[in-house]
Amino acid sequence: MAVHSDYVEEQDHKKPFSAVLDRSEPLVFLQKVFEFVARESDLFKSNSDVSAVFKMIRSRMEESRKNAAVQLNQTKPEQQAKAPNKLNDLDMEAEEKKRKESEKKAALRKKEEALKVKEAGTKPEEEANGPRAPNKSNGLDMDTYSWGQSLQEVNVYVHVPPGTKPSLIVCEIKKNHLKVGVKGQPPVIDGELFNSVKVDDCFWSLEDRKFLSIVLTKQDGKEWWKYVVKGEPEIDTRKAEPEPSFIADLDPETRSTVDKVMFDQRQRKMGLPTSDEMQRKEIMAKHLEMAKTN
DSSP: OHHHHHHHHHHHHSOOOOOOOOTTOHHHHHHHHHHHHHHHSSSSSSHHHHHHHHHHHHHHHHHHHHHHHHHHHHHHHHHHHHHHHHHHHHHHHHHHHHHHHHHHHHHHHHHHHHHHHHHHTSOHHHHHHSOBOOOTTSSEEOSSEEEEEOSSEEEEEEEOOTTOOGGGEEEEEOSSEEEEEETTSOOSEEEEBSSOBOGGGOEEEEETTTEEEEEEEBSSTTSOOSOSBTTSOOBOGGGOOOOHHHHHTSOHHHHHHHHHHHHHHHHHHTTOOOHHHHHHHHHHHHHHHHHHHO
């Protein structure tokens, strides 16, 4: 009976190992492992050895957690520092894109302006310092007056103070001279005309007591005037174009002259010889042919 009792006690002493690993609490699992090892073997001399091992493990785990926390805190500022740099890189990229687009637009505008200048046949600086492009009336808009023209006459428009009476108007039209203004004030126009006029066919009128309208009939109705009086800016007469309705009303001789002028203008714009140059070239060719024959 005693033997049987000892055997039962020995079987009760040797309990099987039973534990489940919980990753959130690994020390609980280790504790059961060490208790089982201590119970089933002589690896540990006493319970104090098991406690010492546990203490060391706990210490190592705490130290590992602290190191991980320190490393995390050190990494965050670096990431925060990198974030602005990344943002700055994006800003710089956007600015570079804007700059390239701006340069592209500027180059396109410059190209368009160059094309317009080429089609016009004059450069902006040449137009500022030399002959100007005429207005729609084939004249020029000045600071104190404006004027336009056809091949037969010149029309001048001078603004006067509102309510000005005809008796206060000064308008002296001579064959080669024009003086216009208001009594008691400096003349608006006073100078030698571009070309002579037919005085008897010239006249003026005061419109709504606001502006003075002057009609100057050209002595030679076959050329464009570059200015009204000497000293004023000139227009580029190559760009003057009569209205079709005006051309239709001309007599055959004058119309032929207008057609010739317009043809010569087109030829000059294209860099081709004018009608006179073509005629001279034709005459020279005939003389050379006659010389060879003789």
